[in-house]
Structures are given as structure tokens and as C-alpha cells.
Amino acid sequence: MTAQVDSPDGRAMTDEPPITDLRTALERLTRYPGQLIETDHPVDPAAELAGVYKRIGAYGTVARPTRLGPAMMFNSVTGYPDSRVLVGLMASRERVGILLDSPPRLLTQRMAEAVRNPQGPVLVGAEEALCQQVIHRATDPGFDLRTLLPAPTNTPDDAGPYFCLGLVLGSDPELGTDVTIHRLCVQSHDEMSIFFAPGRHIDEFRRRAEAAGRPFPISINMGLDPAIPIGATFEAPTTPLGYDELAIAGGLRGTPVGLVDCVTVEQKAIARAEIVIEGYILPDVRVAEDQNTHTGHAMPEFPGYNGPANPSLPVIKVTAITTRHHPILQTLVGPGEEHTSLAGIPTEASIYNALDAALPGFVTAVYAHTAGGGKFLSILECNKTRPFDDGRARQAALIAFGVYSELKNIILVDADVDIFDTDDVLWAMQTRMQNDIDIITIPAVAGHVLDPTQSPAYNPALPAVGTTAKTIFDATVPYHLKATFERAHFTDVDPRPYAPDLNLLYP
Ligand code: MN
DSSP: OOSSSOOOOTOOOOOOOOOOOOOHHHHHHTTSSTTTEEEEBOTTTTTTTHHHHHIIOOOOOOOOOOOOEEEEEEEEETTTOOOEEOOOSSSSSHHHHHHTTGHHHHHHHHHHHHHHHOOOOOOOOGGGGGGGSSEEEETTTTHHHHHOOOOOOOOOTTOOOSSOOOOEEEEHHHHHHHEEEOEEEEEEEEEEEEEEEEEEEEEEEEEHHTTTTOOOOEHHHSOTTHHHHHHHHHOOTTTTTTTTTTTHHHHHSSSSOOEOOOSSSSEEEETTTTTEEEEEEEEEEEOOTTTTTTSSSEEEEEESSEEEEOSSSSEEEEEEEEOOOOOOOEOSSSSSSSIIIIHHHHHHHHHHHHHHSSSTTTTEEEEOOOOTTTEEEOOOOEEHHHHHHHHHHHHHHHHHHHTTTTTTTEEEEETSOTTTHHHHHHHHHHHSOOOOHHEEEEEEEEOTSSSSSSSSSTTTTTSTTEEEEEEEESOOOGGGGGGGOOOOOOOOOOOOOOOOGGGGOOO
């Protein structure tokens, strides 16, 4: 294992042109060697594309062999001469740092600051509606979602083709607007199923519309400034019901997200999106997610396993697809490093802000580790200055569990350990723990249904699927023994004259 993040902190990015959409994001990446590759080699969106990227850059919770790698643009997608498919844009913390103008190690703090300084979206004129350069209406002869857009099938076991990075925008007349990424399985020429994990805000809006017997108008926005999807991944309590997460992208960029009116539904769309699907979630209609394939599986989920197909999902009736010229369909392969970035960095920011409020200055860094897809495992850097802080470290873990209910395991380390370097964290667990006193387990707490151990089948003491033991691994040094745990001091030497070819940074 090597360090997750090896690029220098404090990278100067001030003279970069701003990122305003997916295309300007890709332009920026071309200036960083090894961050974006493209291929003209023909690829089948059905299982082949994801299979290629698994070898090139999926990483994270994906079965080996896989690796950290570049984002990848497929220019020649079999059967779709007008489309390109991009995968892996956020599949590296270093790349996310480049895209969000931040040293990778400080992305937690960067996101935390954006949440504290949100800037809501604005309506822009039709002349700025790049997403409507090309309009396909469902009433056009021969309209077919399946031939217009190359939705990838990630594995041969999947229920069907999915839009995996579709940012759904929905609103409620009383509660406000919400944006969230949901898995969308193509079901027919003008229908998709939509899966909501329990408690998702747009699902609450949808329920209210359904109770009133109304179709629920939505836009599905794909191919965006990466600040938008990562900002949309915050969850309650950081972004409570009715909080429009587009304001976090506004906070990240210092510029509001531009919205335009949809062409066929009473809803807004993101003006600079590559692709927008407009439609309605129909009241009182449900389909089995795998009705066309009967595979029993949905698509690979973030923990690295194939999720089950849902027997009964709401249906989106598509009314239009609007795109930019020669649009880019952005996707992800399901699990992997891209999920860790999208889910984990906002999780870090939520934990960081809560700890900063409760225990100012005590926890100075948080990493939502890729082994848990950015959800199950967090590592907290604690700064103990007195014996009482032995207790505050454990209190910090309890606060983190409180802020983020899907968190399962927390490792506490001191500030002389690099939380982004798994080898260093494991070192702390070997030399700074006696496990009969340093592991604290809290049984049968609400967790996440997609972890296969969180089930009464695994542990009969669990009351339901999605409940779990939660564990604190306290790898911090007891304060009164601090002197015993000083790491060996090497002389700090500038290594560059000795190894100029390594392009080392110093200090
Ligand atoms: Mn929300």
C-alpha cells in the first residue's frame, strides 16, 4: 500500500481559468499529466466500458485487479455516433483537488467552508441554455431514450442500462427544491425506474405529489461542473429537508449555478449541463427494476457487491431529452474511488463542521476512507494537549456517529500520523493500541442496508437489516504516556541535491 495522496499541499492554482461546466473541467485536466486520457477504440456500453475502466481507474472497493488512474473519455461508443462517454472524473482525490481548486488534503476544509457559505442558484436567460442546443421531444416520431443516449450497463448481471450520475432536481410547493443523484434504470423507449434510499428528500416530495394524485415533474441533469454533484451529496442533518444543495456548488465556486426553464415540464434544469432528461414521476405506478432482464440484481453498489433489483420502484415518464451539441454522457462504474470522492468528501466536511462546533480545534483532519466507499470508515486526527483529551477523542467519535448515521467504524489517531496514508494508520493500530481496552463497540445501531454484514442473518442479535455494531478504534496515545510514544527523530535534510531526478518537494 502507498499513500493515497502524494501531491504537494499548497499547490498554487490561482491563475487557472475558472471551471463553469464539464467542458471547462476537462480543459483544466488536460494541463495535468496523467489525469485524463481519451480513446477512439470502439467500446460497447453494455458491460465492456465499465470492464475497461475497472482495469484503468476504478479502484476503491472494486475487486482486484484495479488501480487508481486517470479519468477516461470514450469517443467511439458502439451504436451511438453522436455521443461520448466520460467515466472516472472524480475517481482520485488528487484530481478532485485540481477540479475544486484545493490541495487534496484540504478538501475536507474546502467543502466545510462551502457549506458554511452557500450561494443559491439563479435563473438565467434562454441564450445561456447550452443544455437545450438540441431538443428531442418524446412526441417526436421514433423517439427512443435507448438509442439517443448510451446509458452503460456496468456488469453483465445488472438489471439493465443505468444513468449512474443523473442529478435529479425536484421541488415541492411548500418544502422547496432538492437535488440528489439516484440510480435510474432504463425500462423502455420513454420510461426509467428510479431508486430512492430510505429518507431521501426528493422521495418525500414525490410522496406528497402522489398523495395529491399529481405527476411529479423533474429534470435529470448529467455532465456538470463537478462542484455540483459533489455538493449534492450532502445529507441531513447538514442539508435538511428543503435545503437546495445547488447552493453548495455556488459556495464552492463563488458563483451561483445557472438554471433554465425546462421545455416540456414545469421544472428547472441546469443551464450548462451536457444532457437533461425531462419528465414526470407518475403517481401510483411501480415496476420491478429488472422487469426486462430478470437478473435479480440492480447494479454494483458502493460497498463493492451487486445490489438486489428492487421489486417495486416508481417510474419516470420521459417527456424530452435536451443536450448540448455532441454531448458527453458522464457515468461512474458504481463502487470505487469515484464513489469515495463523491460521498466521502462531503461526509468529511459534515463531520469536520460538527466537531469544530462541539470541540473547537480538537479534530484537525478527517478522512472518509475509500475502503468503506467514503461512508463506513472515517479516520479522525486528534490533538490531545491534556489528560482530559483522552475522553474528548472518544467524544469526537460519538459526535461523528451522530452526524453521519451510515458511519460504522472510526479510527482515532494523533496528529503525528498521516490519516491519508493507510500504512501509517495501520502502524498506529499496531503500536498504539491494546485491543481489550482500546476498542469500543456499540451494538445494534442504525447503519446502512448495503453492508451485507448488517443483517440478522449475519448476527441474530441485530434487530433488522441495516442495523450494525459501531466501533471506535482508539489508536491515540494515552496523554500521560505521550513521552514514551515519540517517533524516532531523523535529521531533517533537503534531499533534492541527492536525487534531482525524483522531483522531490521540500520542505
Ligand atoms: Mn437534500
